[in-house]
Amino acid sequence: MFERRPYLLNNTIQKYSWGMSGKNAFIPKLLGITLEKNEPSAELWMGGHPSAPSKIYLFDSWINLNDVIRDFPVEILGQKIFEKFGSQLPFLFKVLSAAQPLSIQVHPNKTQAEELNSKDPEHYPDKNHKPEIAIAIDELKMLVGFKTIQEFDALFERFPGFRSFFRITKAELKNVLLMNAEDQKLFLRNILKKLFDHSIKQSPSYFTLVEGLRNKIVNQLEYDNLDEAEILFHDLYPKFNNDLGLVLLLMMNFTTLEKGEAIFTPAGVPHAYIQGNIIECMANSDNVIRAGLTLKFKDVDSLKNIIDYSFGIPEKVKSSGDKKHLIFKTAAEEFEVHYLSLSAGQNLQYFCNDNPTIGILTEGEIQITWENDSQLYLFSKGQSFLLPASLNECKFQAVTKSKLYLSGLPQL
Known part of the structure; x- marks a missing residue:
């Protein structure tokens, strides 16, 4: 049972x-x-x-x-x-x-x-x-x-080897800046596919590109004048040499x-x-x-x-709730994440809503009570637990200042 x-x-x-x-x-x-x-x-x-x-x-x-x-x-x-996802945790x-x-x-x-x-x-x-x-x-x-076309313009100005590899002039890239978003995305797709194909073939022009980037970042630019992506290239080059990732990281958003x-x-x-x-x-x-x-x-x-050839940084997820209980919802139907921050003695009623929940305590000590507080378990920092859907509801009570994360599902 x-x-x-x-x-x-x-x-x-x-x-x-x-x-x-x-x-x-x-x-x-x-x-x-x-x-x-x-x-x-x-x-x-x-x-x-x-x-x-x-x-x-x-x-x-x-x-x-x-x-x-x-x-x-x-x-x-x-x-x-169970009906939607079968007999597996989603x-x-x-x-x-x-x-x-x-x-x-x-x-x-x-x-x-x-x-x-x-x-x-x-x-x-x-x-x-x-x-x-x-x-x-x-x-x-x-x-x-990926960076925006405006940022690519600045990147190609700083590293002319990109222009040579992609065979694109300053004037041509300026014209891309005037295109609509869909045409800019198509441009990005075309140049990146060229990069991918040449990296797979390990073509001479690909090696020339990587060597040019290495020479500029490692030998010509002052370390203190490098941005975060360039520092990453500088530090990782000895390990990865001609790895495609070294080129891509310069073309991506560092955040x-x-x-x-x-x-x-x-x-x-x-x-x-x-x-x-x-x-x-x-x-x-x-x-x-x-x-x-x-x-x-x-x-x-x-x-x-x-790969998605869009450019720009995805928006950060906006949480709802209050300082005691934040909820992070996304477009995914398989999960949502809750963050609880409770002072000693504080409690919070939690409803499973016929969904399973997994939780982990990252700070403090809590009691989980259920059945009108007649039953309780004590959990400490680092412990994780499953709340089955059949539990329906329970209460978290902080013995000491506590922080915990819960993963459940959005309401179907």
Whole structure:
């Protein structure tokens, strides 16, 4: 028999090389654990993705969350979610901690994901799309989307090698500035496809472009006069040399999310987290199409047909609510994220609304009570939990000053 109550979760830490390591690594400090010396901790996965499903404490043992959902789908997911998404949790919830840049990447839409999975299941392990939200716990530096045509004009002026490679004169680029948005997008698509094709072929003109950029940034410009993207190129060149990502990062927007700010990345939008700690939530997928800044598998051939050739930075997600309870909604139907900040003694009533919720406490200690406060569990910093849809409602009460993030679903 499945009980309507909160359940403690045990989650996998992904130890990707770009994650933080050492005594100040964010995820081990959050969880109150110690990893082996210099072992990186990059992501904490909370959910049911088959690559690293959480375990739930049930019947006095740790059980694969997907096995429990299979046995009790309506109790955990709720009737509407079960009917819409089947017997799987629709979202994947993460804590992500980057000490070094991640790859420049895009995620496919559902149709593209199905095609990629059918063609190459080793590198594209599921059939789902991967829209995602990132919420800065402290600060996040990232690359996202392409610069505007006006910014390309300035970029080509600073690095004439771009003009030579793309065979475009100053006058021709000035004419592009006068075009409408759709024609500018077509121009961007054409020049980037040329860049992608030449990088795949490793053509002499591509090597000349990269070498020219390297020579200008490393040898000619004063380090103190470099912007953030150029500094990134300077610092990463010894590791990546002729990698496409070094060229792309100069053509993308370098931006910073301050603490509490959020950004939503839909399918096709190129992005790369550079450094920082975030809460991340996405549709239940691990499909990543990499362009560069990585030693992992890159698939530029697929990427050039999937990438969004729009320019500009996606708008930051505007939260609703108050300082005690913020809600981050996006265009995604698989998730929404709640942020609770409670002073000692404060409480908040939470309604599951026949949806599952996963939560993680990033600061403090809370009591979760239910059934008119007749039942309670105590959770401490770093612990995560599942609130099944059948719980209906519960109350969070802060024993000490507490902060927690919850991932649930929008109302269907």
